[in-house]
Amino acid sequence: MTxxxxxxxxxxxxxxxxxxxxxxxxxxxxxxxxxxxxRRFDLHLDRLIEGCRRLKIASPDADAIRSDLEIIxxxxxxxxxxxxxTRGPGARGYLPSGDAQSTRIVGIGPWPDYPASNYTxxxxxxxxxxxxxxxxxxxxxxxxxxxxxxLARMEWTAGPWDEGLLTDSSGSVVGGTMSNVFxxxxxxxxxxxLERCGVKGVMRRVVMExxxxxxxxxxxxxxxxxxxxxxxEIFLTNAIFGIWPVRQLDQQRFAPGPVTKKLMLALETDAxx
Numbered sequence: 001m002t003x004x005x006x007x008x009x010x011x012x013x014x015x016x017x018x019x020x021x022x023x024x025x026x027x028x029x030x031x032x033x034x035x036x037x038x039r040r041f042d043l044h045l046d047r048l049i050e051g052c053r054r055l056k057i058a059s060p061d062a063d064a065i066r067s068d069l070e071i072i073x074x075x076x077x078x079x080x081x082x083x084x085x086t087r088g089p090g091a092r093g094y095l096p097s098g099d100a101q102s103t104r105i106v107g108i109g110p111w112p113d114y115p116a117s118n119y120t121x122x123x124x125x126x127x128x129x130x131x132x133x134x135x136x137x138x139x140x141x142x143x144x145x146x147x148x149x150x151l152a153r154m155e156w157t158a159g160p161w162d163e164g165l166l167t168d169s170s171g172s173v174v175g176g177t178m179s180n181v182f183x184x185x186x187x188x189x190x191x192x193x194l195e196r197c198g199v200k201g202v203m204r205r206v207v208m209e210x211x212x213x214x215x216x217x218x219x220x221x222x223x224x225x226x227x228x229x230x231x232x233e234i235f236l237t238n239a240i241f242g243i244w245p246v247r248q249l250d251q252q253r254f255a256p257g258p259v260t261k262k263l264m265l266a267l268e269t270d271a272x273x
Contacts (some may be wrong), residue, residue: 001079001224003109004072005187009064012255018088018103019096024105027051029202032240033079033108038069040239043202048085051141052102057087060104068106078111079201080240086144114241119264122247122256123162123236125176127225128152132168134196142199153177163236165225165249168197172222177237178202184233184259203237210266233257242267 006017006181007014019025029048034041045062052059069081084105090097113192130152152166163176173192180201191210194200208218228234234246234254243264245256 001074001105001108002268005105006068006072007105008103009068009071014103014105015089017089017091018086019088019100020084020103020144022090023094024142024146025055025096026057026084026086027055028085028144029083029085029144030239033073033081035077036073036075038073038081040202041066041069042205043205044083044239047142047200047202051143052085054137054141055143057085058059058100058102060085060102065104065106068104069108072106072108073107074108080109080111082107082109084144106272112240118162118241118244121246121258122254122266124160124248125163125165125234125236125246125250126156126161127250128155128164128177130155130166131171131196132166133179134168134170136196139197140194142198142201149177160248162244165228166198167225169186170196170222171223171224173228174198175201177253179238179241181228182207182235182237182252183228183231184257185209185231186233188217188219190219190221190223190227191223191261201237202239203242206267206270207237207243207263210263210270214262214265214266233260235260235263 011043027048029044035078049059086103087096088100090100097178132148152164155164164176165176168174175192175198182189203217211218228249229252236244245260247254
């Protein structure tokens with residue numbers, strides 16, 4: 001499958017003066033497509049609209065987004081949809097125009113070829129050296145300024161690692177370069193609070209909503225990396241791959257545990273789109 005893009009509903013190029021290109025002034029969503037259905041579209045749209053509100057970007061019309069996706073989505077099989085919203089074109093300088101009209105960009109691309117063993121045996125994860133800067137005004141948002149994560153991901157190009165975990169400047173765990181992280185303590189899921197940095201993922205939200213239905217409590221907080229190394233179970237979440245058990249973090253080995261397996265099964269049967 002080749003990647004197909006629409007800009008404001010048309011097969012046109014992005015304006016070179018768009019603030020998304022110049023400053024990373026915008027937001028994005030990455031969504032799973034299964035047999036033509038955009039999975040959990042409403043949750044992605046909720047996060048996008050909240051991000052636009054916090055960044056004071058004109059929210060795109062939800063019906064226009066749906067129309068764009070309807071045009072380019074495949075009807076069969078799996079694919080990945082990407083939705084980008086920028087503040088739109090503007091004059092030179094950081095101060096945006098008061099009447100800026102946002103740009104919406106929608107694309108469809110191929111589904112990643114993840115090994116089945118990522119789900120059955122788990123993934124190998126490393127701790128990254130890079131530390132994320134803290135900015136509560138941007139915390140939780142999936143904004144276009146991803147240079148920190150780009151640099152973190154460049155820490156490995158080969159080897160056994162499937163993902164890298166990041167901490168903030170205070171040394172607290174934030175999450176992976178493309179995922180959120182959970183650890184299991186008895187009947188409680190512990191996950192970073194993400195009030196200072198990091199992205200509050202859609203699949204993170206889904207798991208936090210599924211947990212009480214499975215008899216589990218959820219605790220959000222700040223904790224150092226050694227909490228993970230002492231855990232019985234660790235798993236990662238992402239809107240595309242769902243849930244991955246962690247079988248190794250640096251030199252510490254784990255096995256996919258009963259709580260992780262229970263949540264994976266619950267996610268498979270979840271009817272919330």
